[in-house]
Amino acid sequence: MFWRKKTKDEVAPSIQEVELPKRNLTKSIKGIFSRVKFDLEDLSSLEDVLIQADFGVDAAEQIVLEITAIARKQGLASESELRTVLRELLIQKLTRKDVALNLESGQSPYVILVVGVNGAGKTTTIGKLANYLVSGGAKVTLGAADTFRAAAVEQLATWAKRSNSDLVGPKTEGQDPASVAYEAVEAGLANQSDIVIIDTAGRLQNKQGLMDELGKIRRSIEKQVPINEVLLVLDATTGQNALSQAKAFTEVANVTGLVLTKLDGSAKGGIVYAIQQELDIPVKLIGVGEAIEDFGFFDANQFVAGLLGDD
Amino acid sequence: MFGNLSDRLVETFKNLRAKGKLTATDIDATLREIRRALLEADVALEVVKSFVGAIRERALGDEVSKALNPAQQVVQIVQEELVTILGGTQRQLQFAKQPPTVIMLAGLQGSGKTTLAGKLAKWLKDQNQTPLLVACDLQRPNAVNQLQVIGERVGVPVFAPEEGNGKGNPVAVAKDAIKFAKQKQYSVVLIDTAGRLGIDEEMMQQAKDIRKATDPDEVLFVIDSMIGQDAVNVAKAFEDGVGIDGVVLTKLDGDARGGAALSVAQVTGKPIMFASTGEGMDAFEPFYPDRMASRILDMGDILTLIEQAQKNFDEVEAKAMAEKMAKDAFTLEDFLDQMQQLRKMGSLKNMLGMMPGANKLKSQLDNFDEKEIDRTEAIILSMTPKERKDPKVLNGSRRLRIAKGSGMTVTDVNGLVNRFEQAAKMMKTMAKGGNPGIPGMPQGMGVMPRPQVKKDKGKKKAKSGNPAKRAAELSGIKPQVNESGSGSAFGLQ
Numbered sequence: 001m002f003w004r005k006k007t008k009d010e011v012a013p014s015i016q017e018v019e020l021p022k023r024n025l026t027k028s029i030k031g032i033f034s035r036v037k038f039d040l041e042d043l044s045s046l047e048d049v050l051i052q053a054d055f056g057v058d059a060a061e062q063i064v065l066e067i068t069a070i071a072r073k074q075g076l077a078s079e080s081e082l083r084t085v086l087r088e089l090l091i092q093k094l095t096r097k098d099v100a101l102n103l104e105s106g107q108s109p110y111v112i113l114v115v116g117v118n119g120a121g122k123t124t125t126i127g128k129l130a131n132y133l134v135s136g137g138a139k140v141t142l143g144a145a146d147t148f149r150a151a152a153v154e155q156l157a158t159w160a161k162r163s164n165s166d167l168v169g170p171k172t173e174g175q176d177p178a179s180v181a182y183e184a185v186e187a188g189l190a191n192q193s194d195i196v197i198i199d200t201a202g203r204l205q206n207k208q209g210l211m212d213e214l215g216k217i218r219r220s221i222e223k224q225v226p227i228n229e230v231l232l233v234l235d236a237t238t239g240q241n242a243l244s245q246a247k248a249f250t251e252v253a254n255v256t257g258l259v260l261t262k263l264d265g266s267a268k269g270g271i272v273y274a275i276q277q278e279l280d281i282p283v284k285l286i287g288v289g290e291a292i293e294d295f296g297f298f299d300a301n302q303f304v305a306g307l308l309g310d311d
Numbered sequence: 312m313f314g315n316l317s318d319r320l321v322e323t324f325k326n327l328r329a330k331g332k333l334t335a336t337d338i339d340a341t342l343r344e345i346r347r348a349l350l351e352a353d354v355a356l357e358v359v360k361s362f363v364g365a366i367r368e369r370a371l372g373d374e375v376s377k378a379l380n381p382a383q384q385v386v387q388i389v390q391e392e393l394v395t396i397l398g399g400t401q402r403q404l405q406f407a408k409q410p411p412t413v414i415m416l417a418g419l420q421g422s423g424k425t426t427l428a429g430k431l432a433k434w435l436k437d438q439n440q441t442p443l444l445v446a447c448d449l450q451r452p453n454a455v456n457q458l459q460v461i462g463e464r465v466g467v468p469v470f471a472p473e474e475g476n477g478k479g480n481p482v483a484v485a486k487d488a489i490k491f492a493k494q495k496q497y498s499v500v501l502i503d504t505a506g507r508l509g510i511d512e513e514m515m516q517q518a519k520d521i522r523k524a525t526d527p528d529e530v531l532f533v534i535d536s537m538i539g540q541d542a543v544n545v546a547k548a549f550e551d552g553v554g555i556d557g558v559v560l561t562k563l564d565g566d567a568r569g570g571a572a573l574s575v576a577q578v579t580g581k582p583i584m585f586a587s588t589g590e591g592m593d594a595f596e597p598f599y600p601d602r603m604a605s606r607i608l609d610m611g612d613i614l615t616l617i618e619q620a621q622k623n624f625d626e627v628e629a630k631a632m633a634e635k636m637a638k639d640a641f642t643l644e645d646f647l648d649q650m651q652q653l654r655k656m657g658s659l660k661n662m663l664g665m666m667p668g669a670n671k672l673k674s675q676l677d678n679f680d681e682k683e684i685d686r687t688e689a690i691i692l693s694m695t696p697k698e699r700k701d702p703k704v705l706n707g708s709r710r711l712r713i714a715k716g717s718g719m720t721v722t723d724v725n726g727l728v729n730r731f732e733q734a735a736k737m738m739k740t741m742a743k744g745g746n747p748g749i750p751g752m753p754q755g756m757g758v759m760p761r762p763q764v765k766k767d768k769g770k771k772k773a774k775s776g777n778p779a780k781r782a783a784e785l786s787g788i789k790p791q792v793n794e795s796g797s798g799s800a801f802g803l804q
Contacts, residue, residue, distance in 0.1 A: 048356055054539040057350045118562060119421025119535060127452075148590070149426075150460035151453045158452035158476060204565040235421060239353030239539020241567035262420060265508040266548075267541035290420070290450065 038082040040071055046086070053268035053307065054239055059277065063089065087304055094273065094300035096282045102256070106228045109141070109188040109196045111221055113181075115214060115253050116233035117245055118202030121261035123152065125233050125287055126197050127159025128295035134164050138194040143184025144169040145177040145217060146201040156199050162292055166191060177201065177213065178220040185224045205248030215252050231284065233259045236269035246275045260298065261287035268307060338370045341385050345608075352607045354570030355543040358577045366392060390604050396573060398600025402557075402582050407528045411443070411492040412499045415485075415525065417518055417553050418533035419545060420506030423561035425454060427533055427587055428503040429461035430595035435499050436467055443497040445488040446471035447481040447521060450505035458503055465592050468497075481505065481517060486524045502527070509548025518553045531584070533559045534575060542571035543578050550579045560598065561587040570607050641735045643699040647691045650684055689717035690727050702728050 037045045043064045050060035063086075070085050071077065103110055112129075116122050123146070130140045142165050146152040153169045160167035168184040170177075181198045188196035200217060203210035221227055232255040234242050249255050260269050263286050272283050283298040342363050349359045369392075370385050406412045414431070416424045428444055435442045444462045446469060448454035455475035462469035470488045473479030485502055492500045504521060507514035522530060532555040534542065549555055558579070560572055563586045576583055583598045691699060693716035698705055705713075705728060707721075714721045 051350060052356050052540045054541070057347055117537070117565070119423055121421055123452075149457070150464070151457035154456050155451070155453040204562060206566040207564075235535075235537075237419065237535070237538050237541045237545070239537065239542075239567070239571070240351055241353070241537040241565065242539075244566055262508075265419070265541070266510050266544045267539065271539065 038079040040077050053270035055270035056274045059274045090304045091300050099282050099284055102228050107225045109193040110228040112197045112229045113227050114231050115200050115249055117204050120233040120235045122233045123155050125259050126199050130165045131163035131292045140165040141188040141193040141196045142167050143181050143198040145180040146199050147177050148201040178216045181217045182220040185221050205245050211252045230255045231257050231259050236260050236263045237267040242271040246279050257284035259285040264288040352568035352570035353539045355540050355574035358574045393604035394600045397576050397603050405528050410498045413525050413527040414529045415502040415527040416531050417504050422533045422535045424533045425457050425503050428501050429465050432467040433465040433592050440498045442467050442499040443492050444469040445502045447484050447502050448505040449473055449475040449479040449481050452476050482520045482524050485521045489525055509545045515552035529556045531557050531559050536560050536563045536569040537567040538571045542574045546575040546578050557582050557584040559585045564589045568607050643691055693717040
């Protein structure tokens with residue numbers, strides 16, 4: 001992932017030089033497939049486990065059907081063969097070319113808008129992402145457009161300090177979030193930031209007024225520069241409602257990527273499978289803890305290995 | 312995406328309705344839909360399995376096979392069982408005999424503990440308690456700050472000796488808070504703690520230590536209503552790790568169906584005590600198991616409708632009516648009786664509006680004039696008992712008298728009498744077992760025909776009194792009634 005600084009003679013910093021957190025997803029997503037009986041005649045235990053990983057009934061049924069079809073066609077029946085079929089199928093479905101953050105094309109500063117429901121982990125994600133980008137040599141400005149929740153601005157300010165980013169917050173209490181976002185981008189242009197990340201208030205997707213407000217935030221940013229990424233932050237513990245969240249936020253804010261947080265718990269986050277299939281939105285980032293480095297890029301191989309309990 | 316459960320069940324029941332009796336296969340088909348609905352609502356799989364198993368047992372029993380409408384009976388059993396689990400151990404907050412009462416909040420990150428602490432504090436304050444908020448989340452950046460702002464908003468003092476952000480000892484803060492509260496005579500101490508994962512042993516130990524240090528009267532487990540299958544693991548981890556006394560469900564103002572509530576109630580056996588339902592500090596209420604059950608099933612108000620119908624349509628009465636019809640003893644009095652029963656169930660428009668899939672009917676509903684019932688009622692009530700029993704005696708002068716008495720015209724009276732005769736004829740046919748080309752009609756159980764008659768009346772009245780024309784209209788009206796057969800609620804009941 002490269003991007004160019006505004007001054008051409010400056011060396012473009014490479015984000016890939018930053019060492020990724022070495023946390024092993026395989027361990028954090030505990031394998032739940034150890035109890036599956038891989039019997040081609042009866043894969044109901046596989047279906048059960050997929051449901052328990054929050055894949056949803058439809059996706060679970062679909063996966064079982066596809067595995068049965070593939071196995072029959074290729075004459076595979078042993079447990080290890082079926083396990084391989086499952087692994088390959090999941091990897092194939094989850095692998096996408098567009099998982100990297102788009103930090104290459106567009107107009108500087110690259111704007112990342114972060115949205116999601118209450119408590120999904122937006123502010124924490126922004127802190128970690130900012131830290132990651134700054135340590136890669138980028139200049140980052142954070143916009144605190146969550147002017148609703150008590151002390152949300154202060155929370156982001158703490159992350160700005162930790163990550164050595166600039167912060168633009170509301171000048172008055174309860175300032176319109178769209179105007180804060182506008183000012184953050186304005187400041188980013190003025191201070192020659194490479195990246196501006198806008199934090200927004202958590203909102204439940206069925207609150208029309210709040211969703212409209214999000215549209216307004218988006219438009220106020222786009223008056224100055226196009227938005228590079230709209231990241232929807234999803235809590236991995238969320239169940240089937242995540243699909244409804246993804247739909248609603250995509251409609252209003254044109255989501256370009258998902259962030260799956262809290263993957264260090266016992267939740268599996270299987271709902272992202274259904275979201276990717278149904279809405280065609282890639283998972284880009286994951287969160288695996290509260291520390292600033294507990295963060296990584298989504299990797300289908302690792303994710304599936306974690307699910308299947310592979311070593 | 313998916314139709315809701317009620318729509319799907321109506322679909323499943325369409326085939327069953329004609330039978331009136333459920334076979335084991337029918338019940339299994341119904342249970343499959345229910346299983347799917349529960350899973351889509353995020354009820355944990357193990358809970359769904361045991362739950363559906365229990366339902367099957369009851370469904371195969373007498374209460375269903377002897378029920379007037381077995382299919383609907385199954386749904387009702389599901390609703391009942393849900394309410395039993397969700398509200399089986401309903402209870403109020405326990406206050407300590409010696410104040411202060413200590414309440415500790417625990418839960419995952421982002422479940423809404425801090426916001427809830429504010430809401431609970433306000434609720435307690437409104438009940439003349441003097442709560443003290445305690446900032447023991449020293450982990451999340453500015454959690455302490457957030458609690459202070461919230462405390463200020465609801466006018467409740469906050470005990471926050473440590474600034475947090477990873478510094479300070481929450482166990483010590485909690486201990487000091489109790490001392491402070493005793494000194495200053497606060498009646499309730501509300502301890503906000505850091506979010507923690509069930510599998511994080513260190514943090515669970517810390518929660519346990521806070522518990523040990525403060526000996527709370529209530530440990531409330533705060534859980535996001537959007538949580539998926541992991542709810543079971545999380546609930547178990549908190550029950551085993553900290554020990555919980557009650558559950559609070561947050562973000563119920565979203566559109567998640569909240570099946571986690573069922574999982575948690577089932578797995579921990581602890582009561583769900585409160586629900587958090589909005590952004591405002593007042594958006595907080597006691598938990599209503601029946602509402603939650605309907606929400607999990609995504610049943611809309613259909614259950615309310617069933618209840619109302621059940622209250623008003625007595626089974627015995629319905630059977631008597633059917634017999635009456637079969638014997639050709641159906642009178643204008645019965646006609647009026649039925650109408651009044653329908654009236655008891657509430658506004659017809661409202662009723663239809665409660666039914667899943669009724670949106671399609673909306674325009675038709677808007678055209679339907681409920682005053683028609685009033686007018687018909689007025690006409691019938693202006694008749695003598697003899698006239699009501701035997702409309703054949705209605706000669707010209709009697710009709711004129713009735714018209715004057717009811718403030719209607721003779722044409723109106725004629726129209727009503729004609730409609731009644733039509734209806735009586737139709738019912739007789741059906742009651743005898745013949746189904747006059749009306750699909751989805753139960754075999755003369757007397758309940759379904761009522762709305763039929765009624766709908767007829769409403770529509771007809773405005774139309775001409777020409778019997779030939781009317782017959783044509785009649786056939787045109789039936790399909791509507793049947794479509795409201797997603798208004799099957801009538802038929803099903």
